[in-house]
Amino acid sequence: MMITKDSEEAGEGASRFGRGGWPSLDLNPLRGALSLGFESAGYKLITYIVLDLASGAIPVAVGWLSKIIFDDLSRGASVQTLVTLAVGLALAGVVQAVIPHILEYLRAELERATGTLAQGRLFSSLALFVGLGPFENPSFLDKLRLAKQSGRSAPGAILQGSLGAVRSGITITGFLGSLFVLAPLMSAFIVAFALPVLIAEIALSRRRANMLWRITPRERREIFFDQMLSNVDAAKEIRLFGTGSFLLGRMQHERRAADDAKRSVDRHELFVQSLLAFLGALVAGVGLIWAIHAAMSGVLTMGDVAIFVAAVAGVQTSVAQLAASIAKAHQALVMFRHYQEVSSAEPDLERAPDPLPVPCLTDALELRDVWFRYSDDQPWVLKGVDLVIPQGRSLALVGLNGAGKSTLIKLLCRFYDPTRGVILWDGVDIRNFAPEELRQKMSAVFQDFMHYDLTARENILLGDLSAMEDPTRVVEAARKAGVHRTIAAFPLGYDTLVTRTFFAGSDNDDAISGVLLSGGQMQRLALARALVRDRRDFLILDEPAAGLDAEAEYELHSQLRDFRQGRTSLLISHRLGSVREADQIAVLSDGCIVEQGAHLALMAGSGVYSRLFSVQAAGYTEESVPELTEKASQ
Numbered sequence: 277m278m279i280t281k282d283s284e285e286a287g288e289g290a291s292r293f294g295r296g297g298w299p300s301l302d303l304n305p306l307r308g309a310l311s312l313g314f315e316s317a318g319y320k321l322i323t324y325i326v327l328d329l330a331s332g333a334i335p336v337a338v339g340w341l342s343k344i345i346f347d348d349l350s351r352g353a354s355v356q357t358l359v360t361l362a363v364g365l366a367l368a369g370v371v372q373a374v375i376p377h378i379l380e381y382l383r384a385e386l387e388r389a390t391g392t393l394a395q396g397r398l399f400s401s402l403a404l405f406v407g408l409g410p411f412e413n414p415s416f417l418d419k420l421r422l423a424k425q426s427g428r429s430a431p432g433a434i435l436q437g438s439l440g441a442v443r444s445g446i447t448i449t450g451f452l453g454s455l456f457v458l459a460p461l462m463s464a465f466i467v468a469f470a471l472p473v474l475i476a477e478i479a480l481s482r483r484r485a486n487m488l489w490r491i492t493p494r495e496r497r498e499i500f501f502d503q504m505l506s507n508v509d510a511a512k513e514i515r516l517f518g519t520g521s522f523l524l525g526r527m528q529h530e531r532r533a534a535d536d537a538k539r540s541v542d543r544h545e546l547f548v549q550s551l552l553a554f555l556g557a558l559v560a561g562v563g564l565i566w567a568i569h570a571a572m573s574g575v576l577t578m579g580d581v582a583i584f585v586a587a588v589a590g591v592q593t594s595v596a597q598l599a600a601s602i603a604k605a606h607q608a609l610v611m612f613r614h615y616q617e618v619s620s621a622e623p624d625l626e627r628a629p630d631p632l633p634v635p636c637l638t639d640a641l642e643l644r645d646v647w648f649r650y651s652d653d654q655p656w657v658l659k660g661v662d663l664v665i666p667q668g669r670s671l672a673l674v675g676l677n678g679a680g681k682s683t684l685i686k687l688l689c690r691f692y693d694p695t696r697g698v699i700l701w702d703g704v705d706i707r708n709f710a711p712e713e714l715r716q717k718m719s720a721v722f723q724d725f726m727h728y729d730l731t732a733r734e735n736i737l738l739g740d741l742s743a744m745e746d747p748t749r750v751v752e753a754a755r756k757a758g759v760h761r762t763i764a765a766f767p768l769g770y771d772t773l774v775t776r777t778f779f780a781g782s783d784n785d786d787a788i789s790g791v792l793l794s795g796g797q798m799q800r801l802a803l804a805r806a807l808v809r810d811r812r813d814f815l816i817l818d819e820p821a822a823g824l825d826a827e828a829e830y831e832l833h834s835q836l837r838d839f840r841q842g843r844t845s846l847l848i849s850h851r852l853g854s855v856r857e858a859d860q861i862a863v864l865s866d867g868c869i870v871e872q873g874a875h876l877a878l879m880a881g882s883g884v885y886s887r888l889f890s891v892q893a894a895g896y897t898e899e900s901v902p903e904l905t906e907k908a909s910q
């Protein structure tokens with residue numbers, strides 16, 4: 277199922293990623309975090325668990341040792357016994373002091389190991405999305421941001437939180453047992469106080485987690501404005517149009533709204549936790565008065581009072597730690613759900629269970645009655661397109677802005693599936709192939725091509741990594757794209773970085789600094805990337821020369837014409853002079869192919885193509901511009 281912005285609002289996609297509602301707590305994330313921990317750093321995790329749990333018993337041992345020392349002192353025990361006990365107490369103190377440091381080191385190690393493994397898994401599963409739909413779905417993007425964050429830190433926080441809870445549980449049980457021996461009523465009193473504290477803390481944690489989820493879209497918008505205000509591409513317009521303070525205002529509006537939500541939760545927590553702290557102090561005070569009273573009347577010994585004081589303080593501290601650990605684990609578990617949902621999400625488009633091998637194209641690529649819209653509540657972009665691209669022939673697709681040309685290309689690459697109709701590769705529905713294998717048979721330059729902040733060579737190699745073994749292919753592709761001479765003149769030739777992003781003080785012109793390319797040069801580099809992917813069955817060129825000067829465009833199109841000879845290709849261009857050489861020209865209008873034929877045949881008629889061609893041609897001559905229809909002039 278495709279997920280888009282609007283289908284999400286309409287309910288589609290909600291089954292996979294939820295409706296923005298808060299997922300309920302389950303223990304699956306705990307299992308997931310533990311298994312990540314074991315897989316990435318098994319021994320360290322076991323050591324962490326053992327030390328963490330052992331440290332829970334130490335305060336109780338210290339309490340009992342203190343009691344015995346006090347009692348022995350008042351009984352007048354031998355010096356040797358007292359010294360032995362004191363050494364034991366000192367050792368327990370040392371262990372109690374050192375363990376937290378070891379645990380902190382192990383925690384950081386575990387976080388690094390699980391973070392790296394989780395990051396690898398998350399991005400591997402993102403690569404499994406067949407199409408583009410998820411990346412256009414705001415709800416999914418929110419989840420992805422949280423997944424990236426939580427994949428890095430949540431497994432460590434879950435382990436720390438849940439083990440912290442068990443450790444506190446051990447301390448509480450030990451002290452409560454001690455209290456029970458001394459004063460059963462008092463231990464019941466403390467339990468009665470501790471339970472509501474726990475419940476209140478968990479409710480607070482849930483409230484915070486809910487708030488964090490609610491403000492995610494705001495934080496995403498804030499990041500958007502932040503990046504725009506510090507991005508060189510936007511800097512020109514922002515300065516010229518003087519929109520900096522307007523955009524800053526929008527960014528701070530989002531920030532303030534998110535801060536308001538956080539403040540409201542902080543205030544609520546301040547109130548509840550202050551109340552709990554007050555009640556805790558009250559309980560401890562009452563207990564102490566009772567213990568002093570009991571000691572004065574001979575019911576308790578000095579040692580009993582010592583362990584009583586230690587137990588009340590220990591239980592209260594441990595209950596607070598237990599609540600904090602549960603809150604931490606709970607919050608991390610809820611966050612980790614996002615990581616798990618994204619990394620185990622099913623493919624956005626259906627994959628054939630037994631994909632067929634993709635044969636070399638020998639007959640034709642065909643769109644048969646293809647209908648498409650981006651979501652149920654958006655207008656149809658394609659309304660029954662029938663189009664055949666015979667093997668070895670070139671087809672040019674022409675149409676006004678927004679006619680759906682790029683959309684048609686995205687369907688051919690299977691970034692989306694047609695809403696109705698089929699796309700056939702030598703008569704086989706392309707949904708029967710593994711998308712990766714299908715794409716192996718294609719090469720493309722997209723209208724919104726990528727520029728990578730890497731070297732010139734890497735920018736080309738990314739089109740076909742197998743060219744790494746044969747550097748001449750890179751040079752050959754650059755020659756065909758008309759960018760070889762430019763690259764050869766760079767300080768380090770093909771190994772020059774075509775970016776200055778990664779260099780500090782990059783405005784000097786020394787040889788190791790990267791170079792900046794013009795828009796047309798970047799476009800040629802993108803074309804070289806597509807051309808290094810030679811020996812493919814189908815070549816897509818979506819406005820490959822839009823950024824080139826007239827001479828360069830003419831040159832490029834002549835080269836491409838030769839390159840396309842005998843290859844199956846689809847060319848989109850608004851410069852109609854460059855499409856006239858195509859074997860066939862198809863005109864897309866109002867969601868359908870309204871005309872198709874060779875240039876001369878189409879010019880002989882009085883359809884859309886001949887009108888558009890004449891309008892453009894007239895712009896280069898002294899002839900008057902033919903009258904445009906309302907639609908064509910839009």
Ligand SMILES: Nc1ncnc2c1ncn2[C@@H]1O[C@H](COP(=O)(O)OP(=O)(O)OP(=O)(O)O)[C@@H](O)[C@H]1O
Pocket residue numbers: 412650654657675676677678679680681682683684723
């Ligand atoms: N990801 C998307 N989600 C929703 N609508 C989209 C998306 N991409 C394109 N559209 C819409 O689909 C329609 C066709 O767009 P498309 O980019 O295919 O047109 P085009 O013919 O390539 O236009 P141009 O000549 O301007 O490049 C437009 O109305 C556009 O708004």
